[in-house]
Amino acid sequence: MFPQYDVIVVGAGHAGCEAAAAAANMGSKVMLVTMNMNTIAQMSCNPAMGGVAKGQIVREIDALGGYSGIISDKSMIQFRMLNKSKGPAMWSPRTQNDRMRFAEEWRIALEQTPNVDFWQEMVSGLVIKDKRVIGVRTSMGLEIMGKSVVLTNGTFLNGLIHIGEKRFGGGRTGEKAATGITEQLVGLGFESGRMKTGTPPRVDGRSLNWNVMEEQPGDEIPGKFSFTDTMPLKNQRPCHITYTNSDVHDILKTGFEKSPMFTGRIKGLGPRYCPSIEDKINRFAERDRHQIFVEPEGWNTVEIYVNGFSTSLPEDVQYKAITKIPGFEHVKMFRPGYAIEYDYFPPTQLQPTLETKLIDNLYFAGQINGTTGYEEAASQGLMAGINAHNKVHEKDSFVLGRSESYIGVLIDDLINKGTDEPYRMFTSRAEFRILLRQDNADIRLTEIGHKLGLASQTRLDNVNQKISDTKKLIEQLNQIKVKPEEINSKLQDINSAIIREKTPLINFLRRPELDVQQVISFHSEALELTKNTPIEILEQASILIKYETYIEKEKNLADQMGNLDNKKIPGDFNYRNIPALSAEAKEKLSNIMPSNLGQASRISGVNPADISVLMVYMAR
Template sequence: MIFDTYDVVVVGAGHAGCEAAVAAANLGAKVMLATMNMETIAKMSCNPAMGGVAKGQIVREIDALNGYSGIVTDHTMIQFRLLNRSKGPAMWSPRAQSDRMRFAEKWRLMLEAHPNIDFWQEMVTGIVVKDKKAVGIRTSLGLEIPAKTVILTNGTFLNGLIHIGEKQMGGGRAGERAAKGITEQLVELGFEASRMKTGTPPRIDARSINWSALEVQEGDQPAGKFSYTDTPELKEQRPCHIGYTNKKVHECLKEGFSRSPMFNGRIQGLGPRYCPSIEDKIDRFSERDRHQLFVEPEGWNTAEIYLNGFSSSLPEDVQFKAMRLIPGFEQAKMFRPGYAIEYDFFQPTQLKQTLETRLVDGLYFAGQINGTTGYEEAACQGLMAGINAIRKVREEEPFVLKRSDAYIGVLIDDLINKGTNEPYRMFTSRAEYRILLRQDNADIRLTPIAQALGMDVEERMQRVRAKEAAERDISEFMKSYSVRPEAINSYLDSLGSAPLRQPVKLMKVLLRPKVNAEALAEHLPELKAVLDQYPKEFVEYSEIKAKYAGYIKKEEEQVEKMNRLESVRLPENFNYHAIQGLSAEGQEKLSRIRPGSIGQASRISGVSASDISILLVYMGR
């Protein structure tokens, strides 16, 4: 026999698969990572970037839980920006432009350096199931790899079908074949499968672009980072650029609509509402004369350019002709056209909160197989599935993050309670407790949890404790130090803020709109001496916590109310059809999803407030 029995076998080595393997391995599990191609581990199939609005918060949360996405990004990024800086801190979102080739290389090297991870390169064609329990995987060579748990992270490869105009070809990604057999087996086992669609834009030769016709978009100075560990600082950055379509571009694209698989019915899959193709945008927003494009380099040394915002499945000749009507792209050359891809996914309402399937014991789904889109959404699901798989093997309590704990908790809660009828993408608006779930405090929120799970995160915890101590010291100084009017009235006047009439505590001044701790310190040597003791990140965290203390307290009170509902547990085998008064839809949804608590039941689409009231009465509350 070639293989020993593994604690966890992970199928697929995209972002979900890599984090799943690392999470289980970091907890001491013996892990097998099976992939069709070792050369495409952690390949960025779409845009060469990590983070963004809400997604950046997820990467920080993955890092705080000892995942690798933030570390890999810091080592391989070519530009960093903190988005939404003009808004409140709940909206601040880190984003990095990555070197596509270095990103994948770094991930592979880190995985290979882990002594608990083995690899197997071959197509996986099925799961070995005995007595409704996953006990391994089956490969195209007929080999069986035995396992105590299995995690499927198949991305867009399950019966993947690529569309370019009127042409179709099987594939999970450009130049790579689709995966066959798994969907069919899961359907036979009783799973509900559907189709989704996503797309990607053409790749352009940087040497053929007239850069002077585009707007320059520089990175932040100094550049930030994702990881809370000691990753390298980005000293030099590559700029991105911004361009625009116009009426001529739109008219040219419209000429190809009759040959578009989007409009002639060949694509049946559910497409992304929040990241539409260029033909979708022209059709849905016909009143707009132009659409913004982000011209993004693929790395430090390559000439390949990603034309973000120009995703298309139109015929390649139409794409090429329209692209050349964009200012700056008059002589542009394509490396390859954009395309749409359809693939199988499984409604996530078929999962438990741990991402384990309800129908097959020990089988977990993570990533696009659950109907999500985006590297970050996939990676965090992989991390959660990896942790829960090894905890199941060891017969430990399931690990579930609440909506008030992390964006990761919001994402998984949304998926299993509501399902999705389009590729699910995370936004800050999906989270009720955005002030609590900021990007600056993910380590404070989650690294102690990682330690409690058994992760080796003592160095991270030392930093968390130092950050908390810095916040206490800065806060105490602000509350105790009295500032005199003559010291800062000139600064307040420059902000249009009312001058001081008498000495006041410094904290009261800090809480004024537009007042900034770092700027205050330039006028107060005593404050500067305190702040200079700590990293800028610690100071920023302390200032945010002080300025938003009232909002934070309010959200904490809301969390406490919700936690009361979460504490009312519902039995796994509860007979909802036997409770008089529950709506028919409520009975059906509750019986299918099997919520673990009243709180979870209240978030299921179709379960009404009156249904919850009846359940509370029935449970003696």
């Protein structure tokens, strides 16, 4: 009934979609198996992409040739660049998206990818032979054979939904859980655990009083994620902000005795940085209010996502409490919030390619690895899809370093440190974040994507043109010199230090209080020179000049780290035979089996003295 596939992808969430698209676009014959064709790329939680550090990941996916940035641009209803008041390492793009259009655009993109086939059914197990995966088995007993398998099961593995004292199986509200895979993998020797996440109520926007809430508009000049020619927004929908209060908190507390989180019915750990509302008022009892973001779910729907009110309390308690939020006095609820527990597999059981160590050609991506968030999942799917394709076509594995991308930081953290709570990306996790900015993701990664066969020649040409134009602009600004009498009055007007001699215009860009538009306005020649220069070129030149010292310092540190990453460790290296290693280092290194000294140095419990010992043995 089925041909043999190069890559079988199980699950059509954000990870599965990127995995299928990547492998297919590289030339693999791909089967995408999903329990429901109508929920491909479903935004299970908030209808938004990007945000702090997550926006950088979406831009990296796009630069490599993935689809998430393009799909986000096509379905966005609002764009904001977060953290513009901070340095460029913190600037993070975020879109509010039309939930239905996002899923529709993803399905259209996949259906227009020639090498992707689809099958709607639950996968209940894997077909394994000689410690190698050779296919999947469905709930109807069908076998689909493939040279590699990528598992992207999200929250569906033995998913259990909690609302107060009620609980029922499901991977999402209204959808059944997936069974069989966890039990088989545990039987094969894998370690599994439980995690928890949650979602807030959805409400009817027609029943809200928008006048008492604070409007949160999009950027005046909206940007976009993709470096391709996707269209920027002309019109945007606003979000709104309101707040909880002591009345809300008091009502929520009446449901604590029935809370599955407080009574111990939920065993899995939830995301620390996105706690439920009951967790917030319990942990931060001194606060008399918490922020609520009121987010539209699309252009043509009245459904509203109540961001910040995630809860698993009884539905009657949820409703009574939410009516005490300003603007929600007469709210009509579409569906209550809930918590969901699901199986995951500690990611220290994976190689840097996301292939499992126990079973050849089997890859894990997304929440099955203990992460949370669409963006984290999508980036893992992209990497797993690329590596599954490369493995079955006998090509080199593909791994990104920590100094190359946030994707590299994410995977390196997962496989070396593991996680016992849902892992979320932050800029603080990246030690080289001044190098890993959202504005230069194309410069960092498009050439790599082109070599993989995912980014087109046009995209590479555009990047090279951007690099050339930026370099030319910097040279031109360096040649323009201004006299004190031409500029000092303008500098005094903005409380910037005056000059006493003729000075290159480029020097003013190094002043933290001046932006590129101000500096250009200081001189008529600069104004004429840049009148048709795109804003991204102006910003790129400004960042490279203003942060030149910091960028150079981080490059040097990255080179030093790269030297360790280049020192390979044999796959059969026996750490237990080295007496000088600490007992903890022997255990951790033997468990994770790092592929190089750099990876070894980042394993929790392995100290610099252990690395020095390893370097001596490696030199021998």
